[in-house]
Amino acid sequence: MKRAIPVVVLSIAGLVPVWRYEPSAGGTTSTTESASTPSASASSGSSGTTSGTVVKGTTITTDKGPVQVQVIFSGDKITAVKMLQQPNHPQTTAAVPKLIAETLKAQSADIDTVSGATITSDAYKESLQAAIDAKG
């Protein structure tokens, strides 16, 4: 769980601005505290999740209402982040994102083009896109 906790913090930090939560000077700290003291509950808790541990975050009060995040772990990895409580506000309820956490992979594949920050000519010369362009 050691490695996963910062991700929980990160996910919550990412989700909270949806409610235009305006943290005071200690805003980040309070988010961290809420995230690092989750009350773990058995996976039988909510929906019929296949496997993994379900961890509920502490409810955070924002100026739009209470926010609570649920994180599903498979081992040390987060497999899903879900909002359990969200302010009943039409602008925000429609916009709640569900984020999936994955491990960063390095792969090769047959592709048509490449998205990336390929801004300089030197970097372009060595890029996959240059190879694609050279192929014609």
Add this chain to the structure above:
Amino acid sequence: MHRVEHVMGFPVSLRVDDEGFDETGASAADAVFAWLREVDVRFSPFKADSEVSRYDRGELELAELSDELTEVLDLCEHYRAATGGAFDVRLPGRGLDPCAVVKGWSVQRAADLLRAAGARRFVLNAGGDVAASGGPWRVGVRHPVHADKLCTVLELTDGAVATSARYERGDHIIDGRTGRPATGLLSMTVVAASLTEADSVATAAFAMGAEGIGWAASLPGCEVFAVDGGGQVLRTEGFPVAEESSTAA
């Protein structure tokens, strides 16, 4: 048809697969590159006589600006407000620099020119920002650490994808709230209907750092694939990951 030219300081690659487009489409392709060169002349903050530079020096009033620059500056202001000031084209001590919005906006317009000229199946890639039509197109996303590898492959039929990162030009995206380089993310890729939106959102979210992931993911019509500072991927459920036909490296 497949053409590559350097415009606005980066390579722009155009591929059109419509049959017969080679004969009839050459002038449309010419128009695309001519438009991008025009954008460079008019909106580059690095050219002293551009409209952006003249406005920044106070030689032009707001009311005297072209409709195009007014539209760009409105977009910049929209994203400044939406990110709580993290994305800001007017950083203290620096000149007006709307490049981040100009790039996506102008390349989207170029794609619109192609469509108006009858092109249906094409992909336009400007320095890693992609506008696609008539797919499916397989778009790889550059791995944030290994330049010759991809971190994901997505499938795009009609739409756009843009990536902001700091692996190439270093810490060049500034968080306007702190005035310091944004270092919370390694890479931020956004898929949207238009490149105007995809590129602006990718840059703005990158400037916000880790919280930019949730912000971008919450925007209707935006799908997100982000690599955070610790090398963890966070993506939206709807991000159009392509079917596996890749070889793990």
